[in-house]
Amino acid sequence: MNLLEKVYIWLSMSDLPVKKLYEFALSFDNIEDLWEINSYTPEVMKYFDGQEFQDFVNLRDGGGFDKLIENIEQAKVNYITINDPRYPQCLLQLSQPPLILYYKGNIDLLNSRKFSIVGSRVCTRYGVEQAQRFGHDMSKAGFTIVSGLAEGIDGNSHVGVLKAKGKTIGVLAGGLNYIFPAINVELARDIAEKGGLIISEKAPDVQPKSFSFIQRNRLISALSEGVLVVEAGAHSGTIHTVNFSLDLGKSVFALPGNCNSKQSEGTNALIKEFYSCCVTNPEEIISALDEIYDAQNPNESQKQKIEKVDISFRLSPDEKAIVEFLQIEDKHFDELVENLKINSKKLIGLLTTMEIRGLIKKLPGNYYQIGDKI
Numbered sequence: 001m002n003l004l005e006k007v008y009i010w011l012s013m014s015d016l017p018v019k020k021l022y023e024f025a026l027s028f029d030n031i032e033d034l035w036e037i038n039s040y041t042p043e044v045m046k047y048f049d050g051q052e053f054q055d056f057v058n059l060r061d062g063g064g065f066d067k068l069i070e071n072i073e074q075a076k077v078n079y080i081t082i083n084d085p086r087y088p089q090c091l092l093q094l095s096q097p098p099l100i101l102y103y104k105g106n107i108d109l110l111n112s113r114k115f116s117i118v119g120s121r122v123c124t125r126y127g128v129e130q131a132q133r134f135g136h137d138m139s140k141a142g143f144t145i146v147s148g149l150a151e152g153i154d155g156n157s158h159v160g161v162l163k164a165k166g167k168t169i170g171v172l173a174g175g176l177n178y179i180f181p182a183i184n185v186e187l188a189r190d191i192a193e194k195g196g197l198i199i200s201e202k203a204p205d206v207q208p209k210s211f212s213f214i215q216r217n218r219l220i221s222a223l224s225e226g227v228l229v230v231e232a233g234a235h236s237g238t239i240h241t242v243n244f245s246l247d248l249g250k251s252v253f254a255l256p257g258n259c260n261s262k263q264s265e266g267t268n269a270l271i272k273e274f275y276s277c278c279v280t281n282p283e284e285i286i287s288a289l290d291e292i293y294d295a296q297n298p299n300e301s302q303k304q305k306i307e308k309v310d311i312s313f314r315l316s317p318d319e320k321a322i323v324e325f326l327q328i329e330d331k332h333f334d335e336l337v338e339n340l341k342i343n344s345k346k347l348i349g350l351l352t353t354m355e356i357r358g359l360i361k362k363l364p365g366n367y368y369q370i371g372d373k374i
Helices: 003-012 018-025 031-036 050-061 063-073 089-093 107-111 125-140 153-163 182-193 212-223 238-247 262-273 282-296 317-326 333-340 344-356
Strands: 078-081 100-105 114-118 144-147 168-171 197-200 226-229 251-254 360-363 367-370
Touching: 003 018, 003 031, 003 063, 003 078, 003 100, 018 031, 050 063, 089 212, 100 107, 100 182, 107 197, 114 125, 114 153, 114 212, 114 238, 125 144, 125 153, 125 282, 144 153, 144 212, 153 168, 153 182, 168 182, 168 212, 182 197, 212 238, 226 238, 226 262, 226 282, 238 251, 238 262, 251 262, 251 282, 317 333, 317 344, 317 360, 317 367, 333 344, 333 367, 344 360
Parallel strands: 114 144, 114 226, 144 168, 168 197, 226 251
Antiparallel strands: 078 100, 100 197, 360 367
16 A cells, blocks of 8 residues: 555545545645645645644544554455546546545446436335336346435435346445445445445545535436436435536436425426426436447447556546647646636646646646656
């Protein structure tokens, strides 16, 4: 285990928001330097109050870190980092992709074709039946079904997959040792033992907070080609998943529900706003996704015969443009914005991800240069 992996593990042990931890880590020219920090400096004050910082340092220096490392070395805890070739490229679309993913089960599912089924925790019998139906049929069609292992629609979509003897991924808001709700502990065990996968970006003993579920929802959206909302109230947290999916350019589908049911207010509102997202059977979704997939992967059958390239070196069009521009000479952030015509917010996310992957380096004065892996 190298020093960078230790830093990733340390960060994952904190229950603070991912965005705060990410920004703090990227404030260092070399993320590995974070390991040596002990003093509550003015720079640190920008990200933590005094108690937060002390708690964060204690995570590294207390017995919990050493115990976690011991469990990892004894193969009791499995993980991959953002630098691992098995890390799914789809997560790199996020402005703050997970630096580390802990898992139980079949890690290869992260690079299969995936589709999300989500909805409210409080659902009707209709919602239960449809979640299981779509989970069952979509998995039979070859999709790995992704959901949040929550009570209600999420849990029942997983159940439908297991009934079909298919593959499913449960994405947790907290660590692997904190299945929420507890009623789904046995379901999580079944998923992992029957060829599925349970993942979390948090260390095993981190308890979820209210904002953790929104952080979790961004992963569900990024992992999947699209998302189906089976049943959701007007103010359901499921709408966060929908918004993340729309921001990422993913396909969004909604199942119409009883117009008198509060559990369907959110889904029916989605259909009003995006009428083309309305579906009533799995075949409609499968057809739509296959059409998009075939257009994006015209030579997929031929590609499968070719040895796969290390995923950490695959570049999106924007990333390729950044690399080509920096190969000429080191460039200032403002030059990148001006010449590449990428808006500053998106560019910050791209540069952050590329720096973590070792594709570029950030220099003093907000300059960037080609990294060691190019």
